[in-house]
Amino acid sequence: xxxxxxxxxxxxxxxxxxxxxxYNHNEIIADGEMYDMQNLSGDQYPLLTLRKKRGISSWDLxxxxxxxxxxxxxxxxxxxxxxxxxxxxxxxxQGITVSTDAAMCPKKIVSFxxxxxxxxxxxxxxxxDLGDTGSMNRPWTAAAGGITLQMCxxxxxSYAGGDIPGGTQPPADPQNGQMWIDESGENDVLRQxxxxxxxxxxxxxxxxxxxxxGIGHGLKEYDCIEISGLQLAGQDPDAKLEQQVxxxxxxxxxxxxxxDYIVVSGLISQSVEAGGLAGTVHADLIIPxxxxxxxxxxxxxxxxxxxxxxxxxxxxxxxKLGDFRNWRCFxxxxxxxxxxxxxxxxxxxxxxxxxxxxLPGACSTAAGGAWPWCRRTCITRPGTP
Numbered sequence: 001x002x003x004x005x006x007x008x009x010x011x012x013x014x015x016x017x018x019x020x021x022x023y024n025h026n027e028i029i030a031d032g033e034m035y036d037m038q039n040l041s042g043d044q045y046p047l048l049t050l051r052k053k054r055g056i057s058s059w060d061l062x063x064x065x066x067x068x069x070x071x072x073x074x075x076x077x078x079x080x081x082x083x084x085x086x087x088x089x090x091x092x093x094q095g096i097t098v099s100t101d102a103a104m105c106p107k108k109i110v111s112f113x114x115x116x117x118x119x120x121x122x123x124x125x126x127x128x129d130l131g132d133t134g135s136m137n138r139p140w141t142a143a144a145g146g147i148t149l150q151m152c153x154x155x156x157x158s159y160a161g162g163d164i165p166g167g168t169q170p171p172a173d174p175q176n177g178q179m180w181i182d183e184s185g186e187n188d189v190l191r192q193x194x195x196x197x198x199x200x201x202x203x204x205x206x207x208x209x210x211x212x213x214g215i216g217h218g219l220k221e222y223d224c225i226e227i228s229g230l231q232l233a234g235q236d237p238d239a240k241l242e243q244q245v246x247x248x249x250x251x252x253x254x255x256x257x258x259x260d261y262i263v264v265s266g267l268i269s270q271s272v273e274a275g276g277l278a279g280t281v282h283a284d285l286i287i288p289x290x291x292x293x294x295x296x297x298x299x300x301x302x303x304x305x306x307x308x309x310x311x312x313x314x315x316x317x318x319x320k321l322g323d324f325r326n327w328r329c330f331x332x333x334x335x336x337x338x339x340x341x342x343x344x345x346x347x348x349x350x351x352x353x354x355x356x357x358x359l360p361g362a363c364s365t366a367a368g369g370a371w372p373w374c375r376r377t378c379i380t381r382p383g384t385p
C-alpha cells in the first residue's frame with residue numbers, strides 16, 4: 001500500500017532587528033530599512049517611532065520675507081493662505097483677502113464642488129471661474145424711510161388697480177379675477193372672485209414685495225435671509241397693519257428677487273409707501289460661525305460650541321442641499337438646511353467625513369447614544385471615540 005511522503009521540518013532561524021535605519025525606497029535594502037512606510041519615523045534611531053505632528057510651514061515669495069502659512073488644503077492644486085493672501089496653484093487669488101488676527105487663525109478650508117470655502121473669514125472662490133470670488137455672507141442695511149411694502153404675485157408683479165380693497169363684506173358686482181382682503185375673521189384672508197363658480201376663493205399663499213435700493217442684489221429664489229427692523233412710523237400706527245408688518249421680520253424665504261426688491265410670503269391690508277417705516281432695516285444672508293466644517297453628500301456640516309453674541313451655542317448644522325450659502329432654509333423639503341442643539345457639554349474636537357459607509361457607535365457621545373444625523377459625518381468631543 002502506498003503511503004504519503006514524509007515531510008521534514010525545515011531548519012529554524014531567528015533574525016533580530018535591533019536598529020531601524022528608516023526609509024529606503026530601492027530594490028535592494030539592508031536589514032532594518034523599510035521599502036515603504038507611513039506615519040513612521042527614524043528620528044529616534046535606533047528606535048522606530050511615530051512621526052512628529054505635522055505643522056504649518058512657510059512659503060517664500062521673491063523679494064518678500066518668509067511668512068508662515070495659516071491654512072493649507074489639498075485639491076488637484078494646492079490651496080493655502082499666507083498673510084492676507086489666498087493662493088491657488090501657487091498664484092494669488094484676486095478679489096478676496098483673509099485676516100491675520102490670531103483669533104482668526106488657523107484657517108479652515110473646505111472644498112465644495114468647484115468652490116473653495118475658507119472659515120472663519122467666510123470667503124470663497126470658484127476654481128472653475130476665478131472671477132467668481134467674494135464673501136459667503138451678504139449683509140444689507142438701509143434706512144427704513146426709503147423702503148416700501150406692497151402686496152404682489154409670486155413673481156413680483158403688482159395686482160391690477162394697486163391696493164387691494166378690504167372689509168368684512170365683499171365688493172358689489174365683482175369682476176372675474178378681482179381680489180379682496182376678507183377682514184371678517186380673526187385673521188385677514190386674501191380672496192379672488194371666480195365668475196365660473198360665482199364665489200370668492202381663498203388664495204392659499206400670499207406675497208409681499210419689499211422694495212429698497214440693493215435689497216435683492218446677490219439673492220436668488222429660495223434663499224433664506226434674516227429680516228429685522230421693519231416697523232411702522234408715526235406715534236399711533238394702525239395696530240393691525242403694524243402686526244402684519246412685524247410678521248415680515250425673522251427668517252424669510254425669498255420667492256423672487258430683483259436687485260432692488262424681494263418677494264416674501266406675507267399679507268398686509270394696505271401698502272406702505274416711502275416714509276411709512278421708521279428706523280433701520282436689515283436683510284442679511286448670514287452663515288453661522290462654526291468650529292469645524294466638512295463636506296458630505298453635497299452638503300456642508302458644521303458644529304459650534306461657545307458664546308455667540310452673549311448666548312451659549314452648542315449646535316450642529318447642515319447647509320441646504322447643494323448650496324453652501326443657505327443654512328436657515330426650512331421649507332419642509334428633503335433639501336432643507338438642518339440645525340439641532342446637542343445635549344452633551346464640552347467643546348468639539350474635530351469633524352471627519354466618511355463617504356463609504358455610515359458610522360455606528362463610534363459617533364456616540366461620552367454619555368452614550370449616537371447623534372441621529374451622523375451617517376457619513378462624525379463630529380467628536382473630548383473622550384469620544
